[in-house]
Amino acid sequence: MGKINVLEKQVAELIAAGEVVERPASIVKELVENSIDAGAKNITVEIKGGGVQYIRVTDNGSGIEREDVANAFLRHATSKVRVEEDLGNIRTMGFRGEALASIAAMCRVDLLTRTQADVTGTLYRIDGEETYLDDAGCPVGTTITVRDVFYNTPARMKFLKKDVSEGNSVAAAIEKAALAYPQVAFKFLRDGMVKLQTPGDGKLLSAVRCVLGKEFADNAIHVSYMEGINRVDGLICKPSIARSSRSMQNFFINCRYVRSKTCMAALEESYRNSIMVGRFPSCVLNVTIPPYAVDVNVHPAKIEVRFADERSIFNLIYYGCKTALGTQDIQPQIKADELKYNPFVAEQGKTAPEQQRLSAVEYRRAVSQLAAPTGKTSSPPLKAREGISTPSEEVAVQVKSPGISGGYADIPVYRPMMPVLEREIEKEAVTSPIELRCQREDIPPQKAYAQNMYENARLVGELFGTYIVLEHEDEMILVDKHAAHERILFNQLKKSGIEGDRQLLITPISVQLSAQEHAAVLSNDKLLHEAGLTVEDFGGNTVVVREVAPVLIGTDIKDIVVEFAGKLAGGNTQLFSKELEEMYHTIACRAAVKAHDKTPAPHLEELIRLLEEGEDLKHCPHGRPISIRMSRHEIEKKFGRLG
Template sequence: MGKINLLDRHVAELIAAGEVVERPSSAIKELVENSIDAGADTVAVEIKNGGTTYLRVTDNGCGMAREDVPVAFLRHATSKVREQDDLDSIATLGFRGEALASICAVSRVELITRRPEDEIGTRYVIEGGDGGECEDVGCPVGTTLIARDLFYNTPARMKFLKKDTIESNSVAGVLDRMALSHPEVSLRLIRDGKETLHTPGGGSLKSAVYAVYGKDFTAGLIPVEYELGGVRITGFVSKPAASRPNRSMQHFFLNGRYIHSRTAQIALETAFKGSIMVGKFPSCVLHIHMAFEAVDVNIHPAKLEVRFLNEKPIFDAVYHGVRTALNKGDSPSVLKFRQEPAAGSETAAPSGDPEPVRTAIPAESAPAVKSPEPPAEIPEKETAEENSQKPQTAAVRPVTMPEGWHPASEPPRVRQANIDIEVDDDEADPRFRADAPIPRKHREREEPVILHDSGAAAVRSEPPRPQPALREIIREPEPAAENPPPEAAVLHTAAEKAPERLIGEAFGTYILVERGEELILIDKHAAHERMLYEKLRTGGGENSSQMLLAPVPVTLDKDSYAAAIEAADLFAKAGFEIDDFGSGTVLVRSAPLWIDGGDVASAVMEMAGYLESSRADLTTDRLDWLYHNVACRAAVKAGDESSPQELMDLVRRLEEDPNIRYCPHGRPVSIIMKRKDLEKQFGRIQ
């Protein structure tokens, strides 16, 4: 007896349905595409329990004739393709005639439809592929399809479905992409009785982006309009300053169809090369318009992958379109003072924009400012006059120096280190640093000095850069300390007690320490990163968190958003307090002390993206990754200038904890060179 059997029709349909309908969002995608192909400009989608028990799609399209309704549920029945040549220029979203047949094979389906010329509508019910008779029903023009109990007859498929929240967010992601691909269609999503998306329609892509991703994301976009070689590019790209830690917000559409295109992705990121940091990615909503004959969309079950006849025009059009948009729309911002003098003052602001900072303060003598607004107690006129009287190079004035230090006769040929002399605690600590410049009376003693191996110092003209991360290390009290000395004496006291002698710092990265017959090179970033990681791992993350003055909203893609909400407890252990703000946005209310405020949104984006991609990993592994991420972001960076006090404090802490030998990424923290090895290199000994 032969072994090859002809499958039963029902079994064959179940197998075929598995290729088209993988989850509720797959069914929603097929049905909404049918609605758009039917000419609808309003589509409403309702789901319950993630779409597994109930999903409904209602449109105001052209409707269906009664005699076409039963035929529509047969496999390979379609109104969009008639002959072979039609496949060479597909202009519709659907064309295979498999969607309705696949959906009705794994659910209980009810269809209600009416054409404009019909006085009464048609109702048709089909369960598991077995349909009944058409019935008369009163209904508006258009089509409504309801699917209940998805995968009720395929338990194997049912058990692979995820939580209702995850399935709901998958449906929301499909609707988001549909809204961006067809801004002329008003889309509405209702999840468990609550409306979560409503786009205005009307054809404005910017309005659709605003409805999907909100105000903050839309404000960081640059319009793109370009045509080259028969390919037209329209849409938006993000400004370089609004780049993200992953590619989840890159959306490409080909002739109104959402696609994955490696060619377009490479062109986009190549256009941004040199404008954004390494490891950051631009966001985009780009529509590619080209001849239907030049692309094949019939190569992927979900039609996400396409094959271009020639990929070079696509790359060139995207690349040059984005570059042109960046050159036009990403002009550098100019820092300006806001002038608000008293009435009748000689320094009254002229009409129009205020003068840029660079014309008010000489570049060589300008103090470092973080905000365009000067302090209220320093009039701009006085500031300008004082600066105009200063020479181009800072004059050397006597400063208060620690005991044993002497002025240098000439600048030594070593790197320069900044030391803040006699600074009030509240001003030195970054947690109390104001956005506005510090008044002059508080800056009189902030004299940077030059450090070399003999301990001599000379005044340098450049102002010191604050280092928040290492300041946090210095501020943390020692358990055994009873009455800590003032900051100006920290280095001297530490040097007397520590067996090491601080030589200096090389390349802004490596601390050089002499200890007996050894020379120790310490990677300050790796060492500081490991210290912060250990503090987080031992429970210090929640205790080292601070409330933000203004909560930071962070817009995420739907999958990352769901992962962040589910893992709110993991965020809390890492020092972040996040709340659900709705519509794909989380609100960050507190963050670790060590992380700069401007880095909070980027950190949450990266963490949410990781949590979404690591759902199957152990909770301990995911939490450990969060600790790594926070510690790496908060640690002092290579190239940051550090004072001798800060460097010596770091060395002392390494001495107290000999277990700190590697950073969380596995890089060594320190390297030891023996004196005899150096002397061998110089030929002093054999």
């Protein structure tokens, strides 16, 4: 074992500072909290280069008296704790006396301050071991300027992310403070541009509108609930605008932002049976409890806390949110201009598709020509199945068929909804549909047979708005229409991507994101373009979608962007094929026909046609089976018809 050394003061300070100052956002958080504790009503934060080059925090708080300025930069020097008993009654944001000391240990710092009682302000400059103090003119309050973060610890510099990511972390810290203190007017400037400004009118809804966006604010439900001496107040969202990630869940304990699994679980449990699986509510909730009932000293950044009674906090949030939801009309409002999306037709007219009247003879001829496009007749005349009457003199046949990618596909004759007809069997003349396809597409017969389970199947109907019921020879086939369509789209995307033309949206779609999500989306715009979305920055934490791939027309574009943003913000943002495949999963799922929605019979038939022609269509991208089969023998056994 080596010799044990007592570390020098400067080395010890650098090690201790690393617990508090992890990145520029840590510095901003500590300085803003000090401003709040000083009673400031206006706080302005300005950064350059993501905060690595320059940070300035200005407030109109009480200021620091000149004789205390130098002491403020000493470790464990604080005005908020005097004796041991004070640790059990902490009501301020800061209390350890480490923030300024840790920042000064790793950065160059200038402090300009004046109290109401002083005529002249004080300038204090600290650069490593060198300090400078002098008179200065300034308004009441404090301005702290931080330059060159980690200038004397280059090893820490390599752990910093790009300036845009560091800047967004700073923005996130300011947003949390703005939500916790709506009575304080916050202003955030980033590289000379104002990115956030709150009114400071004391109304939480005003702060939410500035930070989390109009959609949340317009669909917010007020929460105010008390249980014993504990209380929860704030806003939660209506279930109809729930998101695919938890990025807009904001919990505060005595106005201190925290990450708490207890709070998260209570919130989401209150939405049970009111929200779709895989969706998460947004919230801004502040829990007010006695200081002695919570320990905020378990994490250097004070992000995590420990409750004396976890169950009481869970019940407080659960019943508070449940009560608020129960007193509101949370049913989504359907607007007149929200048309039902038909996944097979991008543009639908108000009139029925073009119809053509054909005689039975003409119809047989058309079917025969379709089966043999070269002019050779390969299908014999049709005859009625035994026991079923033949069609009348004229049969209505749809001339055009809805195509999966929009518009109408060039299919001369659509399969009609009518009693199934089968060809008269002539062994010497008949070429089976499978053989025709093999000849036409030059594919091996075994592959065609493997893909042919849906061919010649009769559409019986739709079950529960979710499953297509088919009859095929001596089998019943149940097809999950959403899973089938999802797999078809997914295969198309994997095969050819979403390159090519984009469709310009008449009304661009704006999407409000968190700071981390916003950064992830902008740094992965090429990946999103590959996924079919043209996304641009719209200022603040908002992006705007101006163009989309045709396959996405009619889908919930905003929801897709939010889900993509959550995935990118939660992991590595480099371009990996796995990430792109996950995006294709999401696009296919969102664009596919939905379960429980009634689908017209022609569209169901079109989906079955696509299954006939597709490859690798046994499971959806999530692994669920597309179809199940039950033989006539098994059905008759269930009904006791086999004796």
